[in-house]
Amino acid sequence: MQHTGNTILITGGGSGIGQALAHRWHDAGNHVIITGRRRQALDAAIAGRPRMSAYVLDVTADDDVAAFARQVVADHPSLNVLVNNAGVYSAEKPTAQRDLGAAQRMIATNVLGPIRMIDALVDHLSRQAGAAIINVSSGLAFVPLPGAPTYSASKAAIHSYTAALRPLLAGKVEVIEIVPPQVQTELTPGQSQDPDSMPLAAFVDEVLALLQADPTPAEVCVERVRYFREAEAKGQFDQALQMLAQYS
Numbered sequence: 001m002q003h004t005g006n007t008i009l010i011t012g013g014g015s016g017i018g019q020a021l022a023h024r025w026h027d028a029g030n031h032v033i034i035t036g037r038r039r040q041a042l043d044a045a046i047a048g049r050p051r052m053s054a055y056v057l058d059v060t061a062d063d064d065v066a067a068f069a070r071q072v073v074a075d076h077p078s079l080n081v082l083v084n085n086a087g088v089y090s091a092e093k094p095t096a097q098r099d100l101g102a103a104q105r106m107i108a109t110n111v112l113g114p115i116r117m118i119d120a121l122v123d124h125l126s127r128q129a130g131a132a133i134i135n136v137s138s139g140l141a142f143v144p145l146p147g148a149p150t151y152s153a154s155k156a157a158i159h160s161y162t163a164a165l166r167p168l169l170a171g172k173v174e175v176i177e178i179v180p181p182q183v184q185t186e187l188t189p190g191q192s193q194d195p196d197s198m199p200l201a202a203f204v205d206e207v208l209a210l211l212q213a214d215p216t217p218a219e220v221c222v223e224r225v226r227y228f229r230e231a232e233a234k235g236q237f238d239q240a241l242q243m244l245a246q247y248s
């Protein structure tokens with residue numbers, strides 16, 4: 001992936017990891033477009049940044065995504081990088097019958113959201129020089145958190161989808177996965193103050209340093225997430241699962 005001169009679209013760019021990446025890419029000389037559902041958060045994220053733009057978009061809405069894709073390509077024909085970062089998390093107790101609203105929301109946002117965004121923009125991206133699709137998964141894609149089974153499954157699905165897409169788009173669009181560990185954002189209330197979560201700035205620094213490698217790595221795994229990414233290959237899956245079960 002080239003590091004400057006891109007036009008980068010980041011879903012969920014009004015807060016957390018998306019916003020931090022947006023600001024760092026903008027500082028590096030890229031045009032950055034952010035989307036999300038909250039206008040106020042988007043306006044705050046682009047304030048004082050002339051080469052940033054924001055659009056309100058709910059990635060779970062089929063018609064809105066299709067209309068948005070037409071508009072953003074018309075407004076920014078040089079768009080060459082799509083970052084599927086928008087995501088939601090809910091803890092769950094699947095051991096007794098319950099309301100499945102949260103599970104449905106996670107699948108609609110974390111799985112169908114990126115699939116829908118890619119579908120809407122893949123033809124355009126395939127025609128661009130230096131094109132890339134970057135999907136944000138999670139360490140929980142590789143060892144599930146028992147207290148968040150649908151979230152973990154949604155991230156395992158996006159890992160698999162990303163891997164499948166990579167050879168199909170080879171030579172046209174680079175397909176990259178960012179695999180965050182637990183990071184200090186408000187993905188869950190109070191997590192941005194949690195000393196056991198990785199500080200956001202340190203996470204983004206490490207991600208951007210890994211993205212500088214040539215060729216770009218297919219998976220961007222910071223040091224803190226390697227234990228989970230490699231657990232199965234190293235025969236440590238059961239141990240890692242038991243460890244996560246204690247937090248459930």
Ligand SMILES: NC(=O)c1ccc[n+]([C@@H]2O[C@H](COP(=O)([O-])OP(=O)(O)OC[C@H]3O[C@@H](n4cnc5c(N)ncnc54)[C@H](OP(=O)(O)O)[C@@H]3O)[C@@H](O)[C@H]2O)c1
Nearest residue numbers: 012015016017036037038058059086087138182183185187
């Ligand atoms: N922080 C962690 O520990 C961690 C670990 C592993 C993976 N991740 C992943 O990293 C990504 C970013 O999360 P974060 O930690 O930065 O949390 P965050 O600050 O809550 O960011 C999530 C973003 O997604 C947007 N979003 C949620 N639902 C949406 C929808 N239906 N349509 C459009 N945008 C939507 C939110 O904006 P609006 O509310 O304005 O729509 C928000 O800006 C997520 O995919 C998350 O699963 C995070």
